[in-house]
Amino acid sequence: MQLFLEQLTNGLAVGGIYALIALGYTMVYGVLKLINFAHGDLFTIGAFLGLTLLLSLGLTDHIGPVAGILVLVLMVMGLVAVIGALLERTAYRPLRTSPRLSAVVSALGASIFFQNAIMLIYGARFRVYPHDLLPTTAISLFGVDIPVMRIVLFAASLVMMAGLYYFVQRTKTGTAIRAAAIDQGAAKLMGIDVNRVIMYVFLIGPALGGAAGMMVGLYYGQINFTMGWVYGLKAFTAAILGGIGNIPGAMLGGLLLGVIEAMGATYISLAWKDAISFMVLILILIFRPTGILGERVADKV
Amino acid sequence: MKPATIINVVVVAALLVAPYWLNAYWVDVLNSIGIYAVLALSLNIILGYAGLFHMGHAAFFAMGTYTTAILNTQFGIPVLWLMPLSGMVAGFFALLVARPIIHLRGDYLLIVTIGIVEIVRIALVNNVFGITGGSNGIFGISRPVLFGHVIRTPHDFYYLIFAFAAITVFFFLRLENSRFGRALNYIREDDVAAEGSGIDAAHYKLVAFVLGAFWAGMAGTIFAAKMTIVSPQSFTFWESVVMFTIVILGGSGNIRGVILGAFLIVGLPEVFREFAGARMLIFGAAMILMMIFRPKGILPPPPRTFNLDFLSSARGGGK
Numbered sequence: 001m002q003l004f005l006e007q008l009t010n011g012l013a014v015g016g017i018y019a020l021i022a023l024g025y026t027m028v029y030g031v032l033k034l035i036n037f038a039h040g041d042l043f044t045i046g047a048f049l050g051l052t053l054l055l056s057l058g059l060t061d062h063i064g065p066v067a068g069i070l071v072l073v074l075m076v077m078g079l080v081a082v083i084g085a086l087l088e089r090t091a092y093r094p095l096r097t098s099p100r101l102s103a104v105v106s107a108l109g110a111s112i113f114f115q116n117a118i119m120l121i122y123g124a125r126f127r128v129y130p131h132d133l134l135p136t137t138a139i140s141l142f143g144v145d146i147p148v149m150r151i152v153l154f155a156a157s158l159v160m161m162a163g164l165y166y167f168v169q170r171t172k173t174g175t176a177i178r179a180a181a182i183d184q185g186a187a188k189l190m191g192i193d194v195n196r197v198i199m200y201v202f203l204i205g206p207a208l209g210g211a212a213g214m215m216v217g218l219y220y221g222q223i224n225f226t227m228g229w230v231y232g233l234k235a236f237t238a239a240i241l242g243g244i245g246n247i248p249g250a251m252l253g254g255l256l257l258g259v260i261e262a263m264g265a266t267y268i269s270l271a272w273k274d275a276i277s278f279m280v281l282i283l284i285l286i287f288r289p290t291g292i293l294g295e296r297v298a299d300k301v
Numbered sequence: 302m303k304p305a306t307i308i309n310v311v312v313v314a315a316l317l318v319a320p321y322w323l324n325a326y327w328v329d330v331l332n333s334i335g336i337y338a339v340l341a342l343s344l345n346i347i348l349g350y351a352g353l354f355h356m357g358h359a360a361f362f363a364m365g366t367y368t369t370a371i372l373n374t375q376f377g378i379p380v381l382w383l384m385p386l387s388g389m390v391a392g393f394f395a396l397l398v399a400r401p402i403i404h405l406r407g408d409y410l411l412i413v414t415i416g417i418v419e420i421v422r423i424a425l426v427n428n429v430f431g432i433t434g435g436s437n438g439i440f441g442i443s444r445p446v447l448f449g450h451v452i453r454t455p456h457d458f459y460y461l462i463f464a465f466a467a468i469t470v471f472f473f474l475r476l477e478n479s480r481f482g483r484a485l486n487y488i489r490e491d492d493v494a495a496e497g498s499g500i501d502a503a504h505y506k507l508v509a510f511v512l513g514a515f516w517a518g519m520a521g522t523i524f525a526a527k528m529t530i531v532s533p534q535s536f537t538f539w540e541s542v543v544m545f546t547i548v549i550l551g552g553s554g555n556i557r558g559v560i561l562g563a564f565l566i567v568g569l570p571e572v573f574r575e576f577a578g579a580r581m582l583i584f585g586a587a588m589i590l591m592m593i594f595r596p597k598g599i600l601p602p603p604p605r606t607f608n609l610d611f612l613s614s615a616r617g618g619g620k
Contacts, residue, residue: 102592108546115581271423
């Protein structure tokens with residue numbers, strides 16, 4: 001039982017990160033029907049920018065670790081959002097009317113570009129986040145010691161997801177995003193500037209992904225230029241698991257995948273951890289081809 | 302002769318004599334291009350003809366390679382004899398995994414195939430059934446022997462790979478214009494309409510998938526023979542991405558385009574090797590630019606035209 005609870009909290013913390021990245025995939029997919037393969041690398045950029053700002057600005061010394069990190073996360077979110085919007089403008093907008101697979105290749109090209117840019121700037125070795133920034137204490141819950149960091153991580157991703165959900169459901173821009181996701185042509189006729197909507201999507205998704213990158217850096221301590229592939233693939237799996245294009249689906253899929261992975265690693269096999277999550281994905285898709293919360297897409301009669 | 306025929310003859314002739322002027326390094330690069338060209342052509346059946354978004358081809362390539370490696374090192378069966386068997390193992394595996402997922406649409410199929418290649422790689426790393434050698438892989442695959450001649454140097458391999466590629470191109474050209482090839486073309490354009498006119502789309506898609514995997518498995522034999530060491534690092538998702546990119550960037554559905562794609566994707570980074578890290582950065586940017594300017598690939602297939610003259614003659618030749 002103790003092990004179970006420990007793995008559950010661990011799974012939820014990692015799942016929160018998957019969910020944050022998955023939101024970027026699912027929003028882009030919802031509006032553009034494009035798998036943004038470069039999204040995982042935006043996540044890596046977030047992790048590296050976070051480290052650079054952390055070491056160079058010294059904010060945590062001036063205004064305390066908690067406030068400092070909060071400000072840094074917001075800065076990283078802003079910077080990665082700008083990179084995301086630039087990516088859309090240069091690599092995806094010219095291909096909007098092209099066959100779908102050419103946009104996929106463009107996304108793969110962007111991913112190679114980002115990965116090598118990070119490698120050229122920061123080097124190929126692992127970089128380490130300072131580990132004495134955040135409390136390493138644990139609180140006892142039902143007889144299980146849960147690191148505070150894990151709770152903070154999970155809470156932070158919940159807050160961001162709730163914020164996004166509110167934004168998409170309640171604000172005018174959010175309504176425009178949902179309208180464009182259903183039918184771009186009709187949205188245009190209703191006076192919605194679809195290009196603007198797509199820009200918002202490419203600002204919000206990368207911002208969340210960048211924040212997730214910095215959170216991974218703080219949580220695990222080590223970052224590397226290739227980590228975006230693994231996290232990106234996992235997060236994309238989570239998005240599909242929940243039903244791609246569906247925002248609550250991405251959140252649910254992310255958390256679920258995190259928990260499945262943690263449980264699989266503990267109770268089945270650590271070495272097969274990644275394979276287990278893909279097997280679950282394949283099984284779910286066989287029996288529910290559009291994911292858990294996905295609706296049936298009738299693109300052809 | 303038509304200009305296209307002249308170009309074909311010139312290119313084939315140039316490729317036949319090229320090794321005489323190249324050193325072992327560049328012949329080896331050409332050998333890699335040849336293997337990737339065959340792999341991309343086999344993927345082209347699935348992706349280009351049948352229109353199935355398949356990004357896990359490295360899984361079938363791995364199956365073939367490991368079948369050859371295991372049987373050769375354990376039982377000493379000559380490498381080249383294992384070619385059909387390696388193809389069959391990959392094809393059978395493809396049949397098993399594709400059956401339940403072949404009905405998935407577009408991107409869902411894409412992610413499942415990515416999942417399959419990852420599962421296969423993890424299985425190889427974890428030394429599944431104790432026969433794959435784990436992350437170290439398998440050593441000591443013997444050299445292929447052809448007509449009593451041991452194939453050892455890159456120059457020897459060049460002609461083996463060239464022959465294999467030539468057979469592949471010939472086979473797929475024949476397939477393109479066969480009843481099967483035309484049915485696939487129809488399914489890709491509109492599978493609902495194809496079903497409506499009596500084509501069993503799911504069956505054809507499955508056959509295309511298995512055939513592509515079979516061919517990738519045979520390419521695995523050549524790869525195992527060339528490397529003499531195989532390890533899971535050669536079969537990552539990244540390898541699948543390379544094959545996928547070759548097909549789309551060269552021109553999916555066009556055999557010439559796919560071969561050209563292999564030269565560009567595998568060959569160009571070698572040409573710019575002296576620029577070290579920056580070359581892959583430029584390579585990524587070039588992929589984006591090429592897609593912006595040639596979204597259907599560098600050599601898209603010519604639009605299919607059907608000769609409908611007989612209709613006008615049936616109506617009394619009225620124009």
